[in-house]
Amino acid sequence: MADPSGEPPPEAQASPPSGQSSEQLDLGPGQESPPVQGPYQPTLPGQGTPPAQGPYQPTLPGQGTPPAQGPYQPTLPGQGPYQPIQPGQAPPPGQGPYQPSQRGQFPYEPYEPRQAPYQPHQPGHDTTPGQAPYQPHQPGQSAYEAHQVGQGPYQPLSQDPRQSIYQPHAPGQEPYQPQDPRRSIYQPHAPGQDPYQPQEPRGSLYQQQEPMLGPYQPFVPGHGPYQPHDPGYGLYQPGYSPYEDEIPDPEPRALAIQNAKAYLMKSSTKSGLNLYDHLAQMLTKILDERPINAVDIIENISKDVKWAQFQKKMDTLHDEHEMLPTFELAEKYKALFLKGTGEGGDQEPEEEITDSPLPNVMETAFYFEQAGVGLSMDENYHIFLALKQLVSMQPIQTCRFWGKILGLEMNYIVAEVEYREGEEEEETEEEEVIEEGGKEGSEDKDEEEDEEKEDEPPKSTYKSPPVVPKEENRTGTNKFIYFVCNEPGKPWLKLPPVTPVQIVAARKIKKFFTGRLDAPIVSYPPFPGNEANYLRAQIARISAGTQISPLGFYQFGEEEGDEEEEGGAGRDTYEENPDFETISVMELVDSLSNWVHHVQNILMQGRCSWINPSQKSEEEEEEGEEEEKAEEPDEPQPEVGPPLLTPLSEDAEIQNIPPWTSQLSTNLVPQYAIAVLQSNLWPGAYSYAVGKKFDNIYLGWGHKYSPDNYTPSMPPPVQTEYPSGPEITEMNDPTVEEEQALKAAQEEALAAAEEMDEMEEEEDEDEDD
Amino acid sequence: MDAESLPYALDLVAGGGGGLSSEKRAALRASLLLLRRDYRFERVRFWGRIQGIRGPYYIAEGLGGDRAGPRSRLYSLNCVEWSLLPPATEEMITQTAGLKGRFQGDPSYEYDPIEKKGEENERIYEEEGGPMIKEEIRLVATIDQIDKAVGIIPRGAFVKTPLGPVHENRNFEGLSLTEAKKLNSYFHFTEPVNLKNRTLLQKADLDPSIDFLDSLEHDIPKEFYILEGHKIPACNLNSAFIIIFFWILEHPAGEGRQPGGSEELAVARTDILPHPHD
Numbered sequence A: 001m002a003d004p005s006g007e008p009p010p011e012a013q014a015s016p017p018s019g020q021s022s023e024q025l026d027l028g029p030g031q032e033s034p035p036v037q038g039p040y041q042p043t044l045p046g047q048g049t050p051p052a053q054g055p056y057q058p059t060l061p062g063q064g065t066p067p068a069q070g071p072y073q074p075t076l077p078g079q080g081p082y083q084p085i086q087p088g089q090a091p092p093p094g095q096g097p098y099q100p101s102q103r104g105q106f107p108y109e110p111y112e113p114r115q116a117p118y119q120p121h122q123p124g125h126d127t128t129p130g131q132a133p134y135q136p137h138q139p140g141q142s143a144y145e146a147h148q149v150g151q152g153p154y155q156p157l158s159q160d161p162r163q164s165i166y167q168p169h170a171p172g173q174e175p176y177q178p179q180d181p182r183r184s185i186y187q188p189h190a191p192g193q194d195p196y197q198p199q200e201p202r203g204s205l206y207q208q209q210e211p212m213l214g215p216y217q218p219f220v221p222g223h224g225p226y227q228p229h230d231p232g233y234g235l236y237q238p239g240y241s242p243y244e245d246e247i248p249d250p251e252p253r254a255l256a257i258q259n260a261k262a263y264l265m266k267s268s269t270k271s272g273l274n275l276y277d278h279l280a281q282m283l284t285k286i287l288d289e290r291p292i293n294a295v296d297i298i299e300n301i302s303k304d305v306k307w308a309q310f311q312k313k314m315d316t317l318h319d320e321h322e323m324l325p326t327f328e329l330a331e332k333y334k335a336l337f338l339k340g341t342g343e344g345g346d347q348e349p350e351e352e353i354t355d356s357p358l359p360n361v362m363e364t365a366f367y368f369e370q371a372g373v374g375l376s377m378d379e380n381y382h383i384f385l386a387l388k389q390l391v392s393m394q395p396i397q398t399c400r401f402w403g404k405i406l407g408l409e410m411n412y413i414v415a416e417v418e419y420r421e422g423e424e425e426e427e428t429e430e431e432e433v434i435e436e437g438g439k440e441g442s443e444d445k446d447e448e449e450d451e452e453k454e455d456e457p458p459k460s461t462y463k464s465p466p467v468v469p470k471e472e473n474r475t476g477t478n479k480f481i482y483f484v485c486n487e488p489g490k491p492w493l494k495l496p497p498v499t500p501v502q503i504v505a506a507r508k509i510k511k512f513f514t515g516r517l518d519a520p521i522v523s524y525p526p527f528p529g530n531e532a533n534y535l536r537a538q539i540a541r542i543s544a545g546t547q548i549s550p551l552g553f554y555q556f557g558e559e560e561g562d563e564e565e566e567g568g569a570g571r572d573t574y575e576e577n578p579d580f581e582t583i584s585v586m587e588l589v590d591s592l593s594n595w596v597h598h599v600q601n602i603l604m605q606g607r608c609s610w611i612n613p614s615q616k617s618e619e620e621e622e623e624g625e626e627e628e629k630a631e632e633p634d635e636p637q638p639e640v641g642p643p644l645l646t647p648l649s650e651d652a653e654i655q656n657i658p659p660w661t662s663q664l665s666t667n668l669v670p671q672y673a674i675a676v677l678q679s680n681l682w683p684g685a686y687s688y689a690v691g692k693k694f695d696n697i698y699l700g701w702g703h704k705y706s707p708d709n710y711t712p713s714m715p716p717p718v719q720t721e722y723p724s725g726p727e728i729t730e731m732n733d734p735t736v737e738e739e740q741a742l743k744a745a746q747e748e749a750l751a752a753a754e755e756m757d758e759m760e761e762e763e764d765e766d767e768d769d
Numbered sequence B: 001m002d003a004e005s006l007p008y009a010l011d012l013v014a015g016g017g018g019g020l021s022s023e024k025r026a027a028l029r030a031s032l033l034l035l036r037r038d039y040r041f042e043r044v045r046f047w048g049r050i051q052g053i054r055g056p057y058y059i060a061e062g063l064g065g066d067r068a069g070p071r072s073r074l075y076s077l078n079c080v081e082w083s084l085l086p087p088a089t090e091e092m093i094t095q096t097a098g099l100k101g102r103f104q105g106d107p108s109y110e111y112d113p114i115e116k117k118g119e120e121n122e123r124i125y126e127e128e129g130g131p132m133i134k135e136e137i138r139l140v141a142t143i144d145q146i147d148k149a150v151g152i153i154p155r156g157a158f159v160k161t162p163l164g165p166v167h168e169n170r171n172f173e174g175l176s177l178t179e180a181k182k183l184n185s186y187f188h189f190t191e192p193v194n195l196k197n198r199t200l201l202q203k204a205d206l207d208p209s210i211d212f213l214d215s216l217e218h219d220i221p222k223e224f225y226i227l228e229g230h231k232i233p234a235c236n237l238n239s240a241f242i243i244i245f246f247w248i249l250e251h252p253a254g255e256g257r258q259p260g261g262s263e264e265l266a267v268a269r270t271d272i273l274p275h276p277h278d
Helices: A002-006 A008-014 A020-046 A049-062 A065-069 A082-088 A091-104 A111-115 A127-137 A139-151 A154-158 A160-169 A173-193 A196-239 A242-246 A250-264 A275-289 A294-317 A325-337 A343-353 A361-371 A377-393 A424-454 A500-508 A531-546 A558-566 A585-590 A615-630 A736-768 B006-016 B022-039 B090-096 B113-117 B122-129 B135-150 B262-268
Strands: A396-405 A412-419 A481-485 A548-550 A554-556 A574-576 A595-597 A660-664 A675-679 A685-690 A693-700 B043-050 B057-063 B072-076 B083-085 B152-154 B158-160 B166-168 B186-188 B225-227 B246-248
Touching: A250 A275, A275 A294, A325 A377, A361 A377, A361 A685, A361 A693, A361 B022, A377 A396, A377 A412, A396 A531, A412 A531, A481 A531, A500 A531, A531 A685, A531 A693, A548 A685, A548 A693, A585 A660, A585 A675, A585 A685, B006 B022, B022 B043, B022 B057, B022 B072, B043 B135, B072 B135, B083 B135, B090 B135
Parallel strands: A396 A693
Antiparallel strands: A396 A412, A412 A481, A548 A595, A554 A574, A660 A675, A675 A685, A685 A693, B043 B057, B057 B072, B072 B083, B152 B186, B158 B166
């Protein structure tokens, strides 16, 4: 604000010495001070008469005051006639006198400083230079000058009829008008307005000279009366045309503008921002970025600008980088790609020479991807590397990517491995694990026994069913060892071997996995063990249900004949059939009998090969059997399940839902299609086969499908507390009649007895006789 | 997920095993575009897949100018030829509520409502005379229910304009990590039910242009949704947005609402954030 105000005056001062032409421009500013003369006007009233003389402009020269305007007249080229007069008034001196006149109005000069704030307007009043031309016209209105200064060019405009005239007349005004509003804006910025000043005077010149001269004079006198009221200008302003508004109220307008700006610049108590800067930034941003349809997204731009500011502040507050959880994971992934970490790196080449147990995960993934299942290729590769890590860490004979079980918090990636034979270390480890598993079971038992002891007084007759022994490693449900990890790159954890009890219990419950192996399984019926055991049990069930291979790929070992003696399902080993002839894909798809299970069926007992525990356990098995009929209804007896390598066509349906869905991977290119089998019993289990290649995978929640929603089994009925017998059985009390009848009967009996006695006595007597 | 960004989006949700084969991906890429042209949709989204016994249904939906407005749903058996599904009605939903078992994969398959409903209430006996229910109807009802239950969007991804229609928020740049971990940063993308019942005090902080939907925080049970925590910033593409994806679960308790219980729902839907810019 201060700058604009400051600049014009210097110009004004500088200009007077300069030539007249420059004076015009300069005069503007010079007259800017005259607007100062708004206050000046009161003095004018003293000259009130001269205004009346206004019409007499030609005569003006005679008037002392007009000479002060004399200097302006020379500036007015159009007012040739006046010039001679004014020169007579010694233009330079005229200016001299003029300025002095202002100076002479020393009392007013103090106003000038006041107006200094207005000076910003003064640039706006550069129009006043335009007034310079008027003044010659209005010289008679020496008093008017004040008016004119204030309203100078506008006076013509001030009167509506004139405006109507001007606008059409003076194209110059049109530009002029817009300028005025600009000025109001720019005035604060006034330094930039200098360019306008010259323009404005021009406009003022044109407008004023031609049309104004005539009309003005008559009006001028009209203004005469106002002059005395000058101080009251503010009141009139509203009544004036917009032009007048601008003109008459340099001060109020400036005030309003100042107030508005002050308001805009008021910084928010919340954010510390102010609207003024914000708008400026927005406009800068828009002009910089030139978005399309900027008006539609202006709100968003505003938001962006604000956000940008806030973020900066945030940065100063928080120097720490956000630690995304992905960073940690990325670190793990990266470790997978680093080659030759110590021993592992040395061993790799050796193992590559020999048969590596590492499965070709990517090839499998390729086939499953055709089937429309599987993980993303990235994840597959991570798993691939993780398996490689596992293989290098453990003495593993065979290894396979079993699948992925989804959990609530984390997922499990499951690897199915078989240790090399004769790995004593590993076996001992296994044994330890087994012992642990056994301990868990035995602990349960102990607890129960303890409870029984504590409860001795009533002496429960309940005997926990004899525990079905766990199957040995490398047989049945424990044929393979399973490792899991939550993410490729995280350590592989070995799952404990499964026990039949766990499998039986797992069949009765349905729980989501959490992703933490040590999470407790809270369920009814209670599950013996934690999530690791549950996971292992589900893996065993899924494997038994969905691990399949094309018919003939595996065959029974010839030497295994002895095992048949053990039972129908006795054969639990198989070997690859070297003479396997590939089954065409179409046949695989068309007939399920071309597929066989190569994992033993799990009996109701929870084992693959039946073992005879005590009698009581069988009862429970039967109970379990009823529940599981849907799964294995084709079991004639609880002891015998379908033998190994049973075709899938033997699988049972669930409520008309076929257990398997077979498809070609593509119908468009059948010659390269692969056969895909999808299990409807275990959603998420898929198998593919093409040529000699096949594989199984499970990707899912680890839940078996049931057409009905799962409902936990009801608790058993309350047990009887004591054996009921006649002695403690409650009976109705005898009625009176019954009692009487009883009494009568007793009396009769008594009487009869007495009679007998009498008889005997009589007999005795007789004998005696 | 948007048809344009489908291949990329599929990769992100493949962690659950629900991938698409290359053939289907390629087919979708072409057929969805044509869908958009033929039906004059403004946007086509691939909704998901519903497994049937004989084969899966692939579902797509087309959106008009109002993203929250009525949407057209289409199904396909081969990802190439699409058929329009009728809009879901209350009647369809009640009709199919009793149906159980897996989808057959054949839209013309007819369910016998009597068999199922005979076991239930007397009221249903009255409806016994009703016609057989086509699987297509069940499909419509199921999709609608799934959408209502688990169609969710992150807060701020869509804005409601003063005139009513909802459209993408082009300035949405994803949720920050802290925001993304909160359930109240996600909204049900359906007609709000609970919003009107909230008190003025609760509404005070809501931004009417953004918070015009129900948030997830009041859902029961709490574990209905799982944020895959470690995957949240799974991809920070040009640092422009953060991808989040969800695994939608079945009700652990199995309310019986969701037809067929588990796997239909578990397999059916994974959702992904929209791109801020196409």
